[in-house]
Amino acid sequence: MNLDSYLESRTDLINARLSELVPLQPKAPQALLFESARYILLNPGKRLRPILTLAAVESLGGTIESALTPACAIEILHTYSLVHDDLPCMDDDDLRRGMPTLHTVYPEGHAVLTGDFLLTYAFEVLSQSPFLDSEQRLQLVQVLSQRAGAHGMIGGQVVDIASEGKPISWELLHFIHHHKTAALVSACLEFAGIIAKASESDRELLKSIGLQIGLSFQLIDDVLDVTGTQELIGKPLFSDKDNEKATSVSVLGLEKAQTYAQELYVSALSDCKKLSFSSPLLEGLLSKLVHRSK
Ligand code: IPE
Ligand code: IPE
Ligand code: MG
Ligand code: MG
Ligand code: MG
Numbered sequence: 569m570n571l572d573s574y575l576e577s578r579t580d581l582i583n584a585r586l587s588e589l590v591p592l593q594p595k596a597p598q599a600l601l602f603e604s605a606r607y608i609l610l611n612p613g614k615r616l617r618p619i620l621t622l623a624a625v626e627s628l629g630g631t632i633e634s635a636l637t638p639a640c641a642i643e644i645l646h647t648y649s650l651v652h653d654d655l656p657c658m659d660d661d662d663l664r665r666g667m668p669t670l671h672t673v674y675p676e677g678h679a680v681l682t683g684d685f686l687l688t689y690a691f692e693v694l695s696q697s698p699f700l701d702s703e704q705r706l707q708l709v710q711v712l713s714q715r716a717g718a719h720g721m722i723g724g725q726v727v728d729i730a731s732e733g734k735p736i737s738w739e740l741l742h743f744i745h746h747h748k749t750a751a752l753v754s755a756c757l758e759f760a761g762i763i764a765k766a767s768e769s770d771r772e773l774l775k776s777i778g779l780q781i782g783l784s785f786q787l788i789d790d791v792l793d794v795t796g797t798q799e800l801i802g803k804p805l806f807s808d809k810d811n812e813k814a815t816s817v818s819v820l821g822l823e824k825a826q827t828y829a830q831e832l833y834v835s836a837l838s839d840c841k842k843l844s845f846s847s848p849l850l851e852g853l854l855s856k857l858v859h860r861s862k
Contacts, residue, residue, distance in 0.1 A: 581632065607670065634764075645716055666802035755778070773839050
């Protein structure tokens with residue numbers, strides 16, 4: 569199967585599983601919660617994170633069935649982070665995944681609560697993942713809570729908003745990118761190691777590949793904020809500029825940001841070659857991520 573058909577078929581599987589995991593509940597008093605969660609969750613995201621998990625598990629010889637639910641738990645948690653990231657008290661954006669942001673469609677308090685639901689629900693989903701033993705489920709919960717928490721995504725988000733309008737060092741920008749984005753991307757590949765019971769050395773390599781590709785992904789996200797098109801990225805252009813964000817473009821400049829993203833990709837690729845299994849799917853995916861326009 570070539571990479572494009574692989575991406576299409578796995579995206580379909582992920583979308584179907586996400587839809588099953590969050591069904592409409594029209595008769596429930598909190599029916600609006602399931603409606604708003606589906607609105608943002610089933611919008612056309614790139615599904616990068618769950619696809620990374622699936623591709624790594626499949627390369628390791630594990631089954632799609634064992635990986636699909638945990639991969640969707642990461643996508644659910646990622647989606648919560650987008651809902652909160654777009655709020656007026658954060659990046660104040662009105663477009664996400666090509667659609668009006670959740671707080672512009674539903675009352676703001678309801679949008680906050682929808683994010684809270686998605687965050688909490690991600691862990692419920694993980695704890696009930698089929699085809700895994702309880703030790704594996706516990707390890708997944710530990711990895712996701714650490715990568716999403718104070719020493720991961722939230723730590724990065726806090727420094728991100730505190731740095732608005734300030735000149736910051738490259739080291740601090742690196743901290744922001746590492747925490748707000750790379751930690752969760754790394755979790756996707758750490759998940760694969762747990763699900764497919766990889767060796768210790770493969771797990772270490774997968775984590776390092778995840779961090780490098782996550783950093784590269786955020787560098788490119790910053791670049792696309794100024795060079796992309798709204799139609800392709802599905803988000804407002806110049807949001808970072810308007811918020812006076814510290815980004816790779818403001819700290820390094822466009823050219824250096826692009827060069828650094830490419831260097832991280834090359835280094836991640838060389839780590840792929842050190843894995844004990846061949847990973848053409850993963851390598852193809854990494855290339856797509858660094859050369860993306862959306
Ligand atoms: C956006 O993530 C947030 C960042 C960490 C840059 P994605 O670019 O993966 O967003 P979706 O899931 O495709 O909407
Ligand atoms: C977001 O970074 C990282 C998250 C944890 C959501 P950005 O604020 O740059 O993401 P976008 O550009 O809004 O998707
Ligand atoms: Mg942000
Ligand atoms: Mg944002
Ligand atoms: Mg951005």
